[in-house]
Amino acid sequence: MRSSFNWRLIFKTIGMAFVLPGRQLKVDFQSDADTQTGQQESNPVRAFMLAFGHPVVDELLARKVRAAQIASIARLTPFIVLANVVNVIVITLAFQHFMPFSFIAVWIAAIGAFLAYTLFKWLKANRSPIHLASRRSLNKAVLHATIFSGLWAVVPIAAFGYGDPDGIWIASCVTTGMLCGGGFTLATVPQAAFRWVAILFLASLVSFAIGRSAELWPLVFLLSSYTLVVVGSVASAGWLFASHFLAEAELEQRGELIALLLNEFEEKSSDWLWKSDSHGNLHSISDRFLHASGRDRAELETMRMVDLAYSLDENDARSAVTRLENAMKRQQAFREIVIGVDVNGEERWWSLAARPVYDDHGSFTGYRGVASDITEARRASALVSHLAEHDSLTGIGNRSWFLKQAEAQLEEQNQNGQNTLTLFLIDLDNFKVVNDTSGHPAGDELLRQVASRFTALGEGRTMLARFGGDEFAALGRFVSDQAALAFAEELVAVTRKPFRIGRRDFAIGATVGFTRLCDSKDTVDDLMRKADIALYKAKEGGRGRSLAFEQDMEREVRERRELESDLREAFEYGKLNVDFQPIVDARSGKVVSSEVLLRWLHPERGEVPPDVFIPIAEHAGLILPLGSWVLRKACAAAAQCPELESVAVNLSPVQFMDPNLVEQILTVLQETGFPPERLVLEITESVFLRDFGTASIKLQKLRDLGIRIALDDFGTGYSSLSYLRHYKFDKIKIDKSFVDEIGERSDGLAIISAVIALAHNLGLEVTAEGVERQFQVDALRTLGCDTMQGYYFGKPDPNPMRVAQIRREDWQDRSPSTAPKNPGALRSAS
Known part of the structure; x- marks a missing residue:
């Protein structure tokens, strides 16, 4: 007994039981504490x-x-x-x-x-x-x-x-x-x-x-x-x-109270109680159950819960019926079985939970459970699932959904021994131009129209998804490489047609890389990788086309990755060198400037040309630290050589897009003590394709510091003249391809003459690149070229002071045989 007992009362009760067992004691147990807590029935003294x-x-x-x-x-x-x-x-x-x-x-x-x-x-x-x-x-x-x-x-x-x-x-x-x-x-x-x-x-x-x-x-x-x-x-x-x-x-009183609460709960909530007999027939049907089922009481009393589950002909509903039948057949308790019910022609979904009921003799008497209508929750869940698997902008599938579908399709192909599965990766061309010139709403509308065209094109043949940005993917079954290529060409062709957005028409184009399932061991990741390699090669070849994956591409990518790894190691351990190539005055023959060249001597491959490893550095994200290192190295060395009027350093388009470019250059000049008036930065017109919006602002900030700007490889692009009109330069450099035509084609001299005249009229200095012969020197002098550079004037040297000491007699009347066999490999890069 509990220690809280009233022992005096207990002993009195026991004593009366011995002496006067028929006499009754009247004791008031309705204490304040008991009244407040409502626990008077459980008072131990009362018992x-x-x-x-x-x-x-x-x-x-x-x-x-x-x-x-x-x-x-x-x-x-x-x-x-x-x-x-x-x-x-x-x-x-x-x-x-x-x-x-x-x-x-x-x-x-x-x-x-x-x-x-x-x-x-x-x-x-x-x-x-x-x-x-x-x-x-x-x-x-x-x-x-x-x-x-x-x-x-x-x-x-x-x-x-x-x-x-x-x-x-x-x-x-x-x-x-x-x-x-x-x-x-x-x-x-x-x-x-x-x-x-x-x-x-x-x-x-x-x-x-x-x-x-x-x-x-x-x-x-x-x-x-x-x-x-x-x-x-x-x-x-x-x-x-x-x-x-x-x-x-x-407990009995509480059970009665619970029953009252359940009745009230059933009347006011979306849930209801249900009961069945040992044969599964429903009985004791509440009004809430009648309303939810859309049937009358007489009809429901002749039905089983399984019969209601059979009323909806739908795949998910059918699978739930099997679970419900098995549980009730085995007289097992169950919960969260979701069945579909046809209610007056409307599709409704119920969640069922129930337990078996037995009588005092242990015999099964039926089920007692609760049901709830989860139709709205199921619809909301379906909407969430749809949003999770579909692109919110275009309404087509997203990357996650696409990869799941690809896994399922690949597994089916492997089971059936087929190899028709084909994966396409699609990148839109010039999409950034639309965003930059017309804003993101126009870009979003363009993406919707592209998705609509792709969907119409692939309907019944492929599944389409948007991976993000301007990247799309398609998955289909094509019986041959020719059929897959034809579909890829259709994807390219459909994007060439103008897109009407507002009052403007936009022509963008697309590049497609694709691969077919050739190896049964391939996974979805393998297909994605191969299609991505094909897409990369297609872009590398000029965009606006489609390309199928080939095994040689994978070998090239592997070599490229190895070269990337070696480049990182070379940069980290200081195995890259900076050389200076002389730039001479065309009239006096004096070395007045030099162009910085980045050299990489690979221990196994030998000298790797800049036009090979610079794109790799850009793709690997190494170009920014590499370019900063070259600039600092060049400025520090040139600062010790006052004989050179200037030093020219190339800027990669990726460097030029860096928003901190001006600040970084200013920091290098301050650290090295190199005057900004002696620095020439060379850029190509591809800069303006990538950084259309802020190019003029950056150029003006650099020129305000006293730095001179040269337009490199002039004449090889599509819009060089428009760039001369829209942007301010100090110098243009005639590309080597035009210099090579001197003496070979008559129109070569005409083009060079026109470029020099145009530049001088605009107040620009002209430098000719790739000069390798004496007759080229004579012709350029006659046409009025200001400065020249090339292997003819001397080999690049890591010491700018030795470059500055080159005299005219060192290169005049030089034999053409001394020119390098591949002078293009000596082009500057940073």
């Missing part, structure tokens, strides 16, 4: 008082408890009768030697009559069980125990008064057994148990007194201790019995 028959709960509950107490004893009646018969036989055999037979006969008759009456009552109670018992019935139980214990109290008194040692010993054993056994048997009715124990205990004390032997006093203490143990055990057992009954009553 203890209830076990002793005191009115501490409502009368109906008290009557139920009394009936349960009496029924608990009645269930043991056959065993009680049997034990008493055995004890009567033992006492009769032991007492017949010293007790008159008449006395024994009367006692046996009394015991027999009492046991017969007890059996009669037990049989009657079995035919019509008692569920409610009055206080009077409890008092009868106490009276029954009193009379019965009184009959057995005669045994120890008669034994000690008239018996021999054997009789006393047997009577003592039987009395002790009856005291303990009877007390525990009557424990559910503590008043009766206490009356039984008290009478037998007092009878034993009287017996000891009759015996008048000093040797009996230890038995008095033993008997007292046994009695106290029995009393405590009976009190505890009675309290536990009543506590259990109160707990059951409380």
Whole structure:
């Protein structure tokens, strides 16, 4: 029992159970704490008082408890009768030697009559069980125990008064057994148990007194201790019995409350309860269930939940029906089985959960569960899934969706032994121009139109996705390389047609790389890699075309990656060199400037040309640190050579696009102490294709610092004249290809003459590149070229001071045979 018990009240109750078992105590348990917490039913003292028959709960509950107490004893009646018969036989055999037979006969008759009456009552109670018992019935139980214990109290008194040692010993054993056994048997009715124990205990004390032997006093203490143990055990057992009954009553009340709450919940929520019998037929159908199903009660009562699940003909619904049928067939509990139901022609989705129900005999009686309409949640989930797998701008698939589809298609191809799967990667050409000139809304509209054209073109043949930006991908099955190539050409052709956006037409074009499944061991990643290699090669070859993957391409890419790795290592460990090529004044022959050349001597490949490793550096993201290093190296070396009027350094288009370009150049000039007036930066017209918006601003900032700007490779592009008009330059450099035509084509001199005249009219200095012959020098002088550079004037040298010391006599009348076989390999780069 809990330590919070009112022990004074408990002892008073136990004492009254011995003296006045029929008297009732009235105790108020409605304390403030109990009222506030609502836990008065679970008060342990209340349960203890209830076990002793005191009115501490409502009368109906008290009557139920009394009936349960009496029924608990009645269930043991056959065993009680049997034990008493055995004890009567033992006492009769032991007492017949010293007790008159008449006395024994009367006692046996009394015991027999009492046991017969007890059996009669037990049989009657079995035919019509008692569920409610009055206080009077409890008092009868106490009276029954009193009379019965009184009959057995005669045994120890008669034994000690008239018996021999054997009789006393047997009577003592039987009395002790009856005291303990009877007390525990009557424990559910503590008043009766206490009356039984008290009478037998007092009878034993009287017996000891009759015996008048000093040797009996230890038995008095033993008997007292046994009695106290029995009393405590009976009190505890009675309290536990009543506590259990109160707990059951409380659970029943809570069950009724839960039922009320469930009814209210079912009326007001989107969920509802459902029940079925052992055959699966629905019953006890609520109004909420009727409304959700769109059917009347009579129709539903003839249906099973499985029948409702069969009403919707849809793949997901069919798979759920199988799960539901299997669970119900095996009488298993289930949850979150989503079935589809046709409700008045509308597709609805229900989530079901249920558990099997069994009766008191363990027989299956059906299912009881809850259902909820999750149609809206399912639609929202489908929308989220669609958004997760589709491009929000164009509505076609995204990269994640595309790769999943590709995996599924590839697995199917491998299982069927086919190799028709073809993957296309598509990049739009000149898309950035649309964004830069017309804004991102125009670019978005262009992407939507492109996606629409691609979708119409590939309908029924391919799956289309947008990977992001201006990158698209398509996946289809083509029986031959020619068929795949034809589709790729269609993709290119459809983008050549102008796109109407607002009031303007845009022509962009596209580049396509594709690969077909040739190796059964290929994965989706392999196909993506091969298509990407083909796309890269197609771009490298001039864009606006399609190209199929070939094995040689992979070898080139592998070599390129190896070269990229070697380039990184060479840059990190200082294995790159900077040389200076002389630029001479055409009139005086004096070295007035030099162009910086970046050289890489590979330990295995030999000298790697800049036009090979500079694109690799740009692609690998190495060009910015590499270009900064070249500029710093050149400025530091040229600062020690005041004889050179200037030094020219090439800027990669990627460098020029760097937003921090001006600040970085200024930092290098400050660190090296090189005057900005002596620095010439050479750029090509490809800069303006990549950085159309900010090119003029950057050029002006550089010229404001005093740095001169030269337009390199003039005449080889498409819009050089427009660049001369829109941007301010200090110098233009005639490309080597025009110088090579001197003496070979008559129009070569005409073009050079026109370029020189145009430049001089614009106030620009002209430098001719790639001069390798004496007659080229003479012709350029005659045409008025300002400066010249080339292998004819001297080999590049890492020391600018040695370049500055080259004199005219060192190169004049030089034999043409001294020119390099591949002078183009010596072109400047940074």
